[in-house]
Amino acid sequence: MAMASRVRSTVTGVTKALISDSFSSQRSTVAPALICPNFTNSEQSRNFAAPATPKEPKIKVPVAMFGGSGNYASALYIAAAKAKSLDKVESELIDFVNATSKASTFSQFMKDLAVPADTRVKAVTEICTQAKFSDVTKNFLVVLADNGRLRHVDTIAKRFSDLTMAHRGEVKAIVTTVIPLPAEEEKELKETLQHILGKGKKVILEQKIDGSILGGIVVEFGQKVFDMSIKTRAKQMERFLRDPINFDA
Numbered sequence: 001m002a003m004a005s006r007v008r009s010t011v012t013g014v015t016k017a018l019i020s021d022s023f024s025s026q027r028s029t030v031a032p033a034l035i036c037p038n039f040t041n042s043e044q045s046r047n048f049a050a051p052a053t054p055k056e057p058k059i060k061v062p063v064a065m066f067g068g069s070g071n072y073a074s075a076l077y078i079a080a081a082k083a084k085s086l087d088k089v090e091s092e093l094i095d096f097v098n099a100t101s102k103a104s105t106f107s108q109f110m111k112d113l114a115v116p117a118d119t120r121v122k123a124v125t126e127i128c129t130q131a132k133f134s135d136v137t138k139n140f141l142v143v144l145a146d147n148g149r150l151r152h153v154d155t156i157a158k159r160f161s162d163l164t165m166a167h168r169g170e171v172k173a174i175v176t177t178v179i180p181l182p183a184e185e186e187k188e189l190k191e192t193l194q195h196i197l198g199k200g201k202k203v204i205l206e207q208k209i210d211g212s213i214l215g216g217i218v219v220e221f222g223q224k225v226f227d228m229s230i231k232t233r234a235k236q237m238e239r240f241l242r243d244p245i246n247f248d249a
Contacts, residue, residue, distance in 0.1 A: 062166035065159055069152055073159035076140050081167075083136050090164045092137040093157045096127070101154070110150035120145035169201050173221035176208045176229075193221060 059081045061074045080089040100106050109115060109123070124145040128138035144150050165172060173193050175181065181189070186205065193203045203221070213229035220226075 061163055063163055065163070068149075069155045069159050072140075072144070072149065072152075072156045073163060076136070076156070076160055077163045077167075079136050079140070083134070085134055085136060086164050086167060088134055089137050089140075090161055092131070092133045093153075093160060095131070096133075096137075096141065097154050097157045110153070113148050117146050117148070120148075120150060124150070165204065170204050171197055171201050171221055172204045172206055173219060174206050174208060176210050176213060176218040176220075178209065178211055178213060178215055180207060180209065189219070193219075 059078050061077050065071070065074050076089065076093075077086070080086045083089075100110065106123075110120070121142055124141045125138070128141060133141075141150075141153070144153055144156070149156075162172075171193075173190075175186075175189065186207070190203050190205050193205075194201075197203060213231045214234070215230035216228045216233065218225070218227050218229050218232075
Protein backbone atom coordinates (compact mmCIF):
# COMPACT_ATOMS: atom_id res chain seq x y z
CA MET A 1 0.00 0.00 0.00
CA ALA A 2 1.19 3.53 -0.74
CA MET A 3 0.08 4.67 2.68
CA ALA A 4 2.00 1.86 4.37
CA SER A 5 5.10 2.88 2.42
CA ARG A 6 4.74 6.46 3.61
CA VAL A 7 4.47 5.26 7.21
CA ARG A 8 7.56 3.03 6.89
CA SER A 9 9.60 5.80 5.27
CA THR A 10 8.76 8.16 8.11
CA VAL A 11 9.17 5.86 11.11
CA THR A 12 12.96 5.46 11.05
CA GLY A 13 13.75 9.16 10.68
CA VAL A 14 11.22 10.23 13.27
CA THR A 15 12.42 7.62 15.76
CA LYS A 16 16.07 8.67 15.50
CA ALA A 17 15.21 12.33 15.84
CA LEU A 18 12.89 11.93 18.80
CA ILE A 19 14.80 9.35 20.81
CA SER A 20 17.73 11.79 20.88
CA ASP A 21 15.40 14.69 21.67
CA SER A 22 15.59 16.30 25.06
CA PHE A 23 13.52 14.52 27.71
CA SER A 24 13.28 17.70 29.75
CA SER A 25 10.31 19.15 27.89
CA GLN A 26 7.02 19.24 29.70
CA ARG A 27 4.66 16.30 29.29
CA SER A 28 1.82 16.96 26.89
CA THR A 29 -1.61 17.31 28.40
CA VAL A 30 -4.34 14.86 27.45
CA ALA A 31 -7.84 14.92 28.85
CA PRO A 32 -8.03 12.91 32.14
CA ALA A 33 -10.94 10.91 30.74
CA LEU A 34 -8.56 9.29 28.25
CA ILE A 35 -6.18 7.85 30.85
CA CYS A 36 -8.33 4.90 31.88
CA PRO A 37 -9.84 2.62 29.20
CA ASN A 38 -12.71 1.54 31.44
CA PHE A 39 -15.22 4.15 30.36
CA THR A 40 -18.78 4.15 29.11
CA ASN A 41 -19.75 4.09 25.44
CA SER A 42 -20.79 7.76 25.44
CA GLU A 43 -17.50 8.77 27.04
CA GLN A 44 -15.53 6.64 24.59
CA SER A 45 -17.04 8.27 21.52
CA ARG A 46 -16.33 11.82 22.72
CA ASN A 47 -12.63 11.08 23.03
CA PHE A 48 -11.97 10.66 19.30
CA ALA A 49 -14.90 12.22 17.43
CA ALA A 50 -16.91 15.40 17.41
CA PRO A 51 -19.48 15.80 20.24
CA ALA A 52 -22.74 14.01 19.55
CA THR A 53 -25.84 16.02 18.82
CA PRO A 54 -28.94 15.31 20.92
CA LYS A 55 -30.71 13.68 17.97
CA GLU A 56 -27.80 11.45 17.01
CA PRO A 57 -28.71 7.75 17.33
CA LYS A 58 -26.73 5.78 19.87
CA ILE A 59 -24.07 3.58 18.31
CA LYS A 60 -23.44 0.16 19.78
CA VAL A 61 -20.53 -2.16 19.16
CA PRO A 62 -21.61 -5.30 17.26
CA VAL A 63 -19.70 -7.62 19.59
CA ALA A 64 -19.15 -7.14 23.33
CA MET A 65 -15.45 -6.94 24.17
CA PHE A 66 -13.71 -6.94 27.51
CA GLY A 67 -10.31 -6.08 28.93
CA GLY A 68 -8.15 -3.08 28.19
CA SER A 69 -7.61 -3.88 24.49
CA GLY A 70 -11.31 -4.60 24.04
CA ASN A 71 -12.29 -1.30 25.64
CA TYR A 72 -9.92 0.69 23.47
CA ALA A 73 -11.09 -1.13 20.33
CA SER A 74 -14.73 -0.47 21.26
CA ALA A 75 -14.03 3.21 21.87
CA LEU A 76 -12.35 3.53 18.49
CA TYR A 77 -15.23 1.70 16.79
CA ILE A 78 -17.81 4.11 18.19
CA ALA A 79 -15.74 7.16 17.21
CA ALA A 80 -15.07 5.83 13.69
CA ALA A 81 -18.72 4.86 13.22
CA LYS A 82 -19.87 8.35 14.19
CA ALA A 83 -17.37 9.80 11.74
CA LYS A 84 -18.61 7.32 9.10
CA SER A 85 -15.04 6.17 8.54
CA LEU A 86 -14.88 2.59 9.84
CA ASP A 87 -13.16 1.18 6.75
CA LYS A 88 -10.71 4.07 6.52
CA VAL A 89 -9.71 3.88 10.18
CA GLU A 90 -9.32 0.10 9.95
CA SER A 91 -7.05 0.45 6.91
CA GLU A 92 -4.96 3.16 8.57
CA LEU A 93 -4.57 1.19 11.77
CA ILE A 94 -3.47 -1.91 9.86
CA ASP A 95 -0.98 0.20 7.86
CA PHE A 96 0.45 1.64 11.08
CA VAL A 97 0.84 -1.80 12.69
CA ASN A 98 2.40 -3.37 9.58
CA ALA A 99 4.79 -0.49 8.98
CA THR A 100 5.98 -0.09 12.57
CA SER A 101 6.40 -3.85 13.05
CA LYS A 102 8.99 -3.79 10.27
CA ALA A 103 10.95 -1.02 12.00
CA SER A 104 12.66 -2.76 14.92
CA THR A 105 13.92 0.48 16.47
CA PHE A 106 10.45 2.00 16.54
CA SER A 107 8.95 -1.24 17.87
CA GLN A 108 11.31 -1.05 20.84
CA PHE A 109 10.58 2.64 21.16
CA MET A 110 6.83 1.94 21.48
CA LYS A 111 7.38 -0.72 24.16
CA ASP A 112 9.83 1.30 26.27
CA LEU A 113 7.85 2.98 29.05
CA ALA A 114 11.01 4.82 30.11
CA VAL A 115 10.52 7.09 27.09
CA PRO A 116 8.63 10.22 28.24
CA ALA A 117 5.01 10.45 27.12
CA ASP A 118 5.54 13.74 25.31
CA THR A 119 8.29 12.14 23.20
CA ARG A 120 6.01 9.22 22.27
CA VAL A 121 3.19 11.62 21.40
CA LYS A 122 5.49 13.76 19.26
CA ALA A 123 6.71 10.71 17.32
CA VAL A 124 3.23 9.35 16.67
CA THR A 125 1.88 12.78 15.70
CA GLU A 126 4.66 13.21 13.15
CA ILE A 127 4.07 9.75 11.66
CA CYS A 128 0.31 10.27 11.41
CA THR A 129 0.78 13.67 9.79
CA GLN A 130 3.24 12.32 7.21
CA ALA A 131 0.95 9.36 6.47
CA LYS A 132 -2.05 11.71 6.20
CA PHE A 133 -4.12 9.66 8.63
CA SER A 134 -7.65 10.76 9.49
CA ASP A 135 -8.21 12.75 12.70
CA VAL A 136 -9.93 9.78 14.35
CA THR A 137 -6.93 7.49 13.82
CA LYS A 138 -4.41 10.18 14.68
CA ASN A 139 -6.17 11.18 17.91
CA PHE A 140 -6.55 7.56 18.94
CA LEU A 141 -2.87 6.74 18.40
CA VAL A 142 -1.90 9.87 20.33
CA VAL A 143 -4.03 8.67 23.25
CA LEU A 144 -2.29 5.28 23.15
CA ALA A 145 1.10 7.00 23.05
CA ASP A 146 0.29 9.26 25.99
CA ASN A 147 -1.12 6.39 28.07
CA GLY A 148 1.80 4.06 27.37
CA ARG A 149 -0.43 1.67 25.41
CA LEU A 150 1.35 1.70 22.06
CA ARG A 151 2.85 -1.68 22.89
CA HIS A 152 -0.67 -3.12 22.67
CA VAL A 153 -1.59 -1.49 19.35
CA ASP A 154 -1.36 -4.74 17.37
CA THR A 155 -3.83 -6.49 19.70
CA ILE A 156 -6.14 -3.48 19.69
CA ALA A 157 -6.00 -3.36 15.88
CA LYS A 158 -6.98 -7.04 15.64
CA ARG A 159 -9.91 -6.56 17.99
CA PHE A 160 -11.00 -3.46 16.10
CA SER A 161 -10.93 -5.50 12.87
CA ASP A 162 -13.11 -8.13 14.58
CA LEU A 163 -15.66 -5.38 15.28
CA THR A 164 -15.60 -3.98 11.74
CA MET A 165 -15.93 -7.49 10.28
CA ALA A 166 -18.93 -8.15 12.51
CA HIS A 167 -20.41 -4.84 11.37
CA ARG A 168 -20.07 -5.95 7.73
CA GLY A 169 -21.52 -9.39 8.50
CA GLU A 170 -18.19 -11.10 7.85
CA VAL A 171 -16.99 -14.19 9.70
CA LYS A 172 -13.32 -15.13 9.60
CA ALA A 173 -12.59 -18.83 9.21
CA ILE A 174 -9.02 -19.92 9.95
CA VAL A 175 -8.05 -23.06 8.09
CA THR A 176 -4.86 -24.82 9.22
CA THR A 177 -3.21 -27.42 7.00
CA VAL A 178 0.27 -28.85 6.38
CA ILE A 179 0.32 -27.57 2.79
CA PRO A 180 -1.83 -24.91 1.08
CA LEU A 181 -5.30 -26.07 0.09
CA PRO A 182 -5.84 -26.58 -3.66
CA ALA A 183 -8.11 -23.91 -5.13
CA GLU A 184 -10.97 -26.34 -5.72
CA GLU A 185 -10.88 -27.65 -2.12
CA GLU A 186 -10.68 -24.11 -0.76
CA LYS A 187 -13.75 -23.14 -2.78
CA GLU A 188 -15.67 -26.20 -1.60
CA LEU A 189 -14.78 -25.56 2.04
CA LYS A 190 -15.81 -21.91 1.77
CA GLU A 191 -19.16 -22.89 0.26
CA THR A 192 -19.74 -25.41 3.05
CA LEU A 193 -19.00 -22.84 5.75
CA GLN A 194 -21.21 -20.32 3.97
CA HIS A 195 -24.05 -22.84 4.01
CA ILE A 196 -23.55 -23.42 7.74
CA LEU A 197 -23.60 -19.69 8.51
CA GLY A 198 -26.60 -19.00 6.30
CA LYS A 199 -27.63 -15.79 4.56
CA GLY A 200 -26.53 -12.42 5.84
CA LYS A 201 -23.02 -13.61 6.62
CA LYS A 202 -19.92 -13.68 4.45
CA VAL A 203 -17.06 -16.13 5.04
CA ILE A 204 -13.53 -14.72 4.94
CA LEU A 205 -11.12 -17.63 4.63
CA GLU A 206 -7.64 -17.35 6.12
CA GLN A 207 -5.16 -20.17 5.53
CA LYS A 208 -2.42 -21.10 7.97
CA ILE A 209 0.37 -23.60 7.38
CA ASP A 210 1.43 -25.69 10.39
CA GLY A 211 3.48 -28.83 9.90
CA SER A 212 3.01 -29.88 13.52
CA ILE A 213 -0.56 -31.08 12.86
CA LEU A 214 1.03 -33.81 10.65
CA GLY A 215 -1.86 -33.80 8.19
CA GLY A 216 -5.60 -33.35 7.91
CA ILE A 217 -7.23 -30.00 8.62
CA VAL A 218 -8.31 -27.73 11.48
CA VAL A 219 -11.09 -25.20 10.91
CA GLU A 220 -11.86 -22.40 13.39
CA PHE A 221 -14.70 -19.94 12.93
CA GLY A 222 -16.82 -18.08 15.41
CA GLN A 223 -16.60 -20.01 18.65
CA LYS A 224 -16.32 -23.38 16.91
CA VAL A 225 -13.30 -25.55 16.18
CA PHE A 226 -13.38 -28.58 13.90
CA ASP A 227 -10.16 -30.48 14.50
CA MET A 228 -9.65 -33.22 11.94
CA SER A 229 -5.86 -33.22 12.07
CA ILE A 230 -3.79 -36.41 12.10
CA LYS A 231 -2.09 -35.17 15.27
CA THR A 232 -5.38 -35.00 17.18
CA ARG A 233 -6.60 -38.32 15.79
CA ALA A 234 -3.34 -39.96 16.83
CA LYS A 235 -3.75 -38.63 20.37
CA GLN A 236 -7.32 -39.90 20.49
CA MET A 237 -6.20 -43.32 19.31
CA GLU A 238 -3.41 -43.34 21.91
CA ARG A 239 -5.87 -42.61 24.70
CA PHE A 240 -8.18 -45.33 23.40
CA LEU A 241 -5.40 -47.91 23.37
CA ARG A 242 -4.29 -46.98 26.88
CA ASP A 243 -7.77 -47.30 28.40
CA PRO A 244 -8.34 -50.68 30.08
CA ILE A 245 -10.71 -52.98 28.25
CA ASN A 246 -13.81 -54.03 30.16
CA PHE A 247 -14.74 -57.45 28.80
CA ASP A 248 -17.88 -57.58 30.96
CA ALA A 249 -19.38 -54.55 29.29
